[in-house]
Amino acid sequence: MADIWGDAGGEPTILAEVREGVGVVTLNRPARLNAWTPDMGTLYFDTLDQLARNDEVRAILVHGAGRAFCAGADMSGLSGLTETGGFGQARDPRSYWFPMSIGKPIVAAIKGPCYGVGLQQALVADVRFGATDAKISGPYAKRGLIAEVGISWMLSRIVGVGHAMDLMLSGRALTGEEALAMGLINRLVEPDALFDEAFAYARAMAGECSPWSMRMIKQQLYHDLMRGFSPSFQHSEDLLQVAMQGADFREGIAAFRDKRPLDFSPLAPDLARLDPWPEG
Incomplete structure (x- = not known):
């Protein structure tokens, strides 16, 4: 691995390497299904910013370690929110839309659970590959929340208002086949081939565009x-x-x-x- 950016004193929550013109970013909390934390988000955005400024990188591929893309916010860190009524930890000043501001194409390779903020981050990638075992959900209505971090704006533009209403109001999980049919993902592949096919796509952009x-x-x-x-x-x-x-x-x-x-x-x-x- 050419480069690794991680949390000081612990296992890196984000891994990154440059391979054949592609910056490969790995969400790296497999034991927690790559559940999102504020520190992980900051590190992820820092990594994208570094890859955007790296002359060797012409396209970026984001995927999750283990069997998930990202299972949403780490619920273990949210336990106190019902008592405090808000976020106790300072949040990164950059918007959750930050990947849309990166001047290089970002491809997301989605497998297994892709929930909540994981779905939101997949939506602000530019192209989405999905595995047949993907489970994609925005379960906000089942948590007493709203369609947060701009997801209502982006989701409705990608899949249309009807599909967005279905997904957001029911909080149900889509299969990879359903996600492909409604246009939420661009291409559906078998889980074992997901990374290779998404990487080949990103590498082709890096080499030909x-x-x-x-x-x-x-x-x-x-x-x-x-x-x-x-x-x-x-x-x-x-x-x-x-x-x-x-x-x-x-x-x-x-x-x-x-x-x-x-x-x-x-x-x-x-x-x-x-x-x-x-x-x-």
Whole structure:
């Protein structure tokens, strides 16, 4: 493993390595089904930020150690909330949407339980692979909670209001097949093949796609969720002029013409994060 970032004095809750242009991130609390803690969240966001700024990394793959992606918030750390009526521990100032601001594509490989904040983090990845043994749920209504950390906004845009209502109001667990049918995951594979297929997909992006183009397309797609068609169309026209004057466009055309492998430059460090979201 090329790099490991972990909690001081204990088993790292997040592992990371760079492999063939892909930053592989592992949620590493298998004994707790990779249940989310505030410290783990901070470390995860720190790791994504480091990979975003690493020239060797062109795509990111996130998966869980053991038999789960992430079983939601660690309930052992929530036991006092019913008495205090709120969070006693300071939360990371970065939004739970932070992965959407990373200027490189993020692929989530989902197996086993993917609940609560685990589902929310899967939704703010850019592409989702799911195993046939996946169990995907937002059980907020069964805990007396609401659809937290922006999940109602993102889920409804990915699967539609009807499916989002079904999942959120019932708190039931979806199978991998159901998740594929409603568009929550992009591809369904057998559990033993999940990592390999998701990694091959990320590696293909890393090897074949312009880092600048992927960054700009990711930003376009998320920005366009938040504004009307006319501004989005005009923005795409403006960006097209920038792209056609860029080195990556010249490389893409030259490689096609010469029938040779592509050779795009790494993403510039000042483009590691996406621009702020438009309002309205």
